[in-house]
Amino acid sequence: DAKTTQPPSMDCAEGRAANLPCNHSTISGNEYVYWYRQIHSQGPQYIIHGLKNNETNEMASLIITEDRKSSTLILPHATLRDTAVYYCIVRVCTHGSGNTGKLIFGQGTTLQVKP
C-alpha cells in the first residue's frame, strides 16, 4: 500500500469549510484513496473514497489531483461535531475473493473545529 502523509493537526472555524490534505506520491494505478474519521472514544467512521474523479456524498467531498499524488477532503460547513482525527488511506480496491478488510491507518490529522 502506498504511504500517505498528513499534517498532524489543523484548526477550522465553525461554519467554514475544512480542507484536509493528504499526500500519496507513490500511489499506483489501482489504488483508491479512502477517508475515515474517528471521533474521540468511538470507532472510526467511513467518509468517502475515490480513484481519480472527484467524489461527493452527504458528508464530504474528495478532490484528487490529476496526477493522483495528493488529495483533499473537504467538509463544506464544519461543525463542532466534526472535531475528530481524520485518516487518509490508500488501498487497492478489489471485489470478490480478493477483497479484504485490512486497512493500514497512519497517525491522521486531528481537526479541531472552533466556535
Next chain:
Amino acid sequence: KAGVTQTPRYLIKTRGQQVTLSCSPISGHRSVSWYQQTPGQGLQFLFEYFSETQRNKGNFPGRFSGRQFSNSRSEMNVSTLELGDSALYLCASRTATSGANVLTFGAGSRLTVL
C-alpha cells in the same frame, strides 16, 4: 439497521489472565475484522474472518486469536495478558461482495490490564 455491536465495552484484567471479546456484525455482513488501538502504535490490524475462516492476519503474537461463528459473530481472545495489551479493541464488519475497504466499526472494547 443495527450497527456493529461489541461487548463488553469496558473491562479490567490482571497480567497473566485471558480475555474474550465479542463482536456482532451488521446483519448480512459476513466479514469481520479486528483492530487494536493504542496511544503509541495507533490503529493496527489484528485479523479478519470471512465465512468462519481467517483470511488475513496482522503482525501480532500467537496470544492473540480469534474465530467466527456460522452466524458471522466473531470473538477474539488474548491469553496471558501483558500490560501492553491495554488498548481499545475495535471490530469492523463489511459485505464481501461490494464496498471493498468500506468498513463499519463498532464502538470498541476498552481493555485495561493491571
